[in-house]
Amino acid sequence: MPGLDRKDTRFFILIVAATLLMPFILQPFPEGSGMAQFNAGYPDLMQRFVIFGIFAMGFNILFGLTGYLSFGHAAFLGVGSYATVWMYKLLGFNVVPGLILAVICSAIFAVVIGYVSLRRSGIYFSILTLAFAEMSYRLAYSVLTPITNGETGLQVYSNDPQVLMGPGSPESTHFFGLEMASSYVMQIGGWAFTFNFGFYFAAAIFIAMFYLTMRIFRSPFGMMLRAVKSNQQRMNYTGLNSRPYTLAAFVISGSYAGLAGGLLAAMDPLAGAERMFWTESGAVVLMTILGGAGTLLGPVLGAGFIKYFENIFSKINDNVLHGWFAWMPDGLEDFMVAIIHPFVGKGWHLTLGLLFMAVVIFLPGGLVEGGQRVARIFRRRDKKAPEGSPEEQAAEQRNPGPAE
Amino acid sequence: MGILEVKGVNKRFGGLQALGDVNLSVEENTVHAIIGPNGAGKSTLLNCLVGKLIPDTGSVMFAGQSVLGRKPHEINQMGISRVFQTPEIFADLTVLENVMIPCFAKRDGSFRMHAIESVGSEKEILEMAEQMLADVNMLEKRDMHSGSLSRGDKRRLEMAMCLVQQPRLLLLDEPTAGMARADTNNTIDLLKEINQKRDITMCIIEHDMHVVFSLAQRITVLAQGTPLVEDTPDKIKGHPKVREAYLGEAA
Structure with missing residues (x-):
């Protein structure tokens, strides 16, 4: 690939393959089997994996590289969604103008928020971004009702202008006629694999964004961002102005979030204020840290993990649990169900919380570090590999070392 | 006319007069040391040169341009680099x-x-x-x-x-602080080489007299925020005022 060395090209090809094969990879269990509920290969969830992957990847450019922890990134997600739905209302259901406007609006919004918030660093920066996101949420919810349609959320009505809609245009979101909702189901034996156009559309954008992120990570600009995180004082005394670098990182990261928000609206033509709520901002922080801040793959993994929990674990209710433990004696069955009950279904947050704590305590580099440790154990069996500290490994992950 | 001209610089922190009427002239391609007991205002002076602090009065000119009011990165782009007391690296x-x-x-x-x-x-x-x-x-x-x-x-x-x-001017804040003697000597050699080979003007703040006398061509002695004397190392060694203020207790 242009601009990537051989190691990175291999890594990138792996990512492309994994993304495109997701309908297979996430559907390991045959239909109707007891494990089928752990399948994640349905369009809605796969779309979320890649869209939130983009969101977390963008957040990581800010947090992972510069160390500035924004607690208001959901605001950009919301702006992106609103912008896209407005394009549906005014022009028609083609997603392209909407996505373009989503990126532009969120970038402008990020310039404003970033310009003010980046005057402070550390916890004060986090608080400022949180305050901005909360204001945006409240505004979207009440004051700006003419633009956001308040509580109901923004949606397309039959009396909207939609000037580009012809008589034959699809009545749902589409990309030059290809409808996001159209799917093809392939039956192989007991398995059903769903190929959804919406997913592949989002996946193509995800792959493009992953490539862009990789280029940013390997660029002198990416190096400067890591320098900001490492030692801002030294940076200033080296003749570099850290402010425009952080602002650029903030705007890039806000645009990624806006694009993700636009894609959410591309899959489902709705935009609501709850998309800007602070829990959504918190979720992207969790995704990034869980997966491994500052690494390329980590935030994507984290996003996938959290969305999987949110959608799969939350569906395991008491009936399902009773089904699992039906083979046990009655008393024991009820006991097992009672023990597991708080961790699944509506209690999936509890499992996620414990997992998050375990990762932060035992794997400060996130899931990526976990993977690297496992890989190192295997490598050491092959040959006595020189041991490096986790930081070195993480650094190696971030930079293509000339070694190897 | 030196490459760095400090004229009449005053700096107060509340009731404390950190710098009082400091004048300093660093000639191009020389090593100029600033010495003085603890609290003499050496670091404050250095911070005024790199844009970290702005003096209350006075002027700091570098190669004919004022550095006052400029940000650290702008001053670096003018050609001043700084080495910190504790190494600042990425x-x-x-x-x-x-x-x-x-x-x-x-x-x-x-x-x-x-x-x-x-x-x-x-x-x-x-x-x-x-x-x-x-x-x-x-x-x-x-x-x-x-x-x-x-x-x-x-x-x-x-x-x-x-x-x-x-850089045209390298500022060093105690470059050998906390180093073993062997390391110190290596650093001295390195600095000497830099000065001779690269024609870089240096301004050193240092406690270690061994370092100062092996490197510096001119020395300014600072005490309680004011320059006591400025002269060549040989003259400084024997200067009664300096002995009294500094060397007397240190040697």
Whole structure:
């Protein structure tokens, strides 16, 4: 690939393959089997994996590289969604103008928020971004009702202008006629694999964004961002102005979030204020840290993990649990169900919380570090590999070392 | 007319007169040492030169331009580099990256959005950084995580980061503080070489008399925020006022 060395090209090809094969990879269990509920290969969830992957990847450019922890990134997600739905209302259901406007609006919004918030660093920066996101949420919810349609959320009505809609245009979101909702189901034996156009559309954008992120990570600009995180004082005394670098990182990261928000609206033509709520901002922080801040793959993994929990674990209710433990004696069955009950279904947050704590305590580099440790154990069996500290490994992950 | 001209600088912190009417002139291509007992205002003076502090009154001219009111990165772009008392490096980055960053700053100025180019394709920057590392005998450590270097190596790396920018004036804040004698001597040799080979003017703040007398061509003695004397090392050694203020108790 242009601009990537051989190691990175291999890594990138792996990512492309994994993304495109997701309908297979996430559907390991045959239909109707007891494990089928752990399948994640349905369009809605796969779309979320890649869209939130983009969101977390963008957040990581800010947090992972510069160390500035924004607690208001959901605001950009919301702006992106609103912008896209407005394009549906005014022009028609083609997603392209909407996505373009989503990126532009969120970038402008990020310039404003970033310009003010980046005057402070550390916890004060986090608080400022949180305050901005909360204001945006409240505004979207009440004051700006003419633009956001308040509580109901923004949606397309039959009396909207939609000037580009012809008589034959699809009545749902589409990309030059290809409808996001159209799917093809392939039956192989007991398995059903769903190929959804919406997913592949989002996946193509995800792959493009992953490539862009990789280029940013390997660029002198990416190096400067890591320098900001490492030692801002030294940076200033080296003749570099850290402010425009952080602002650029903030705007890039806000645009990624806006694009993700636009894609959410591309899959489902709705935009609501709850998309800007602070829990959504918190979720992207969790995704990034869980997966491994500052690494390329980590935030994507984290996003996938959290969305999987949110959608799969939350569906395991008491009936399902009773089904699992039906083979046990009655008393024991009820006991097992009672023990597991708080961790699944509506209690999936509890499992996620414990997992998050375990990762932060035992794997400060996130899931990526976990993977690297496992890989190192295997490598050491092959040959006595020189041991490096986790930081070195993480650094190696971030930079293509000339070694190897 | 020196390359650095400090005239009538005053700085107060509340009731404390940190600097009182400081005049200083550093000649081009010399090593100028500023010595003085603790609390004499040496570091405050240095901070006034690099834009960290702004003096209450007075002027600081570098190569004919005032540095007052400029930000640290602007002052660096004018050609002043600074070595800190405790080495300030990019501890999360590799040794090579640490040296590449100042190269970028020198070539591209204080900000450039080079987000799509790859670091690997910046051949001239890589060469410049590697040459610099070779000059300070650190080339074999280029891929090391700079946070895990020894203190002496961190200092050497910081020096390399400043030198690679070919500054016109290098400010050093106690470059040998906390070093073993052998390391100190190495540093002295390195600094001597820098001064002679690269024609870089240096201004050193130092406690260690051994360092000061082996390097400096001129010495300013600061006491309680005011320069006591400014002269050659030989004259300073025997100066009664200096003995009284400083050497008397230190020697």
